[in-house]
Amino acid sequence: xxxxxxxxxxxxxxxLPGWTREGDAIxxxxxxxxxxxxxxxxxxxxxxxxxxxxxxxxxxxYRTVLVAYSTHSAGGLTEKDLAGARxxxxxxxxxx
Amino acid sequence: xxxxxxxxxxxxxxxLPGWTREGDAIxxxxxxxxxxxxxxxxxxxxxxxxxxxxxxxxxxxYRTVLVAYSTHSAGGLTEKDLAGARxxxxxxxxxx
Numbered sequence: 001x002x003x004x005x006x007x008x009x010x011x012x013x014x015x016l017p018g019w020t021r022e023g024d025a026i027x028x029x030x031x032x033x034x035x036x037x038x039x040x041x042x043x044x045x046x047x048x049x050x051x052x053x054x055x056x057x058x059x060x061x062y063r064t065v066l067v068a069y070s071t072h073s074a075g076g077l078t079e080k081d082l083a084g085a086r087x088x089x090x091x092x093x094x095x096x
Numbered sequence: 097x098x099x100x101x102x103x104x105x106x107x108x109x110x111x112l113p114g115w116t117r118e119g120d121a122i123x124x125x126x127x128x129x130x131x132x133x134x135x136x137x138x139x140x141x142x143x144x145x146x147x148x149x150x151x152x153x154x155x156x157x158y159r160t161v162l163v164a165y166s167t168h169s170a171g172g173l174t175e176k177d178l179a180g181a182r183x184x185x186x187x188x189x190x191x192x
Contacts, residue, residue, distance in 0.1 A: 034146075035142065035145060035146060035151050036142050036146060039138055039139055039141075039142050040139075042135055042138065042156070043135055043136075043139055045135075046131065046132050046135050049131060050130075050131060050132060055131055055157075055158045057155070057156070057157050058154075058155070058156040058157075059153070059154070059155045059156075060138070060153070060154040060155075060156075061151075061153050061154075062151045
């Protein structure tokens with residue numbers, strides 16, 4: 001999978017509200033009613049993440065979940081990261 | 097809840113293998129067979145964490161989970177953090 005330029009990624013993120021790029025990673029923070037809801041959200045990501053075989057880094061702080069994607073094997077960002085971002089948004093919206 | 101000294105905490109952590117102190121937080125990394133198992137472990141923490149009303153910071157990177165405790169309201173480490181560390185070890189060992 002070929003690396004995207006930062007400019008490409010930034011342009012594409014315009015269509016993914018809340019996602020921002022920081023260096024070679026993209027991330028978004030989601031906020032829930034409480035800790036159980038935050039963990040339940042992470043659990044709902046598992047089947048799709050496993051199917052894509054592309055794993056986000058997930059940080060749970062009480063009722064927030066920070067999701068970060070990067071393609072370490074490519075040394076940057078790829079289409080797989082943008083697909084991951086869309087997938088996580090769909091799970092959050094209940095449409096995945 | 098009163099703050100413990102770093103020396104107190106370090107002495108107590110001798111009885112909790114794998115837990116280390118870094119500044120005003122303690123942390124331990126757990127490794128699992130894969131991402132689903134890592135997320136399942138985090139899910140198993142929810143009832144006890146909610147009952148204690150003391151939430152660890154949790155970072156899931158593929159098949160590892162980093163668990164960190166600190167008592168932000170006390171500006172340091174307290175008995176609640178040590179109790180949390182013991183609880184997470186017990187869940188990991190299947191004895192909680």
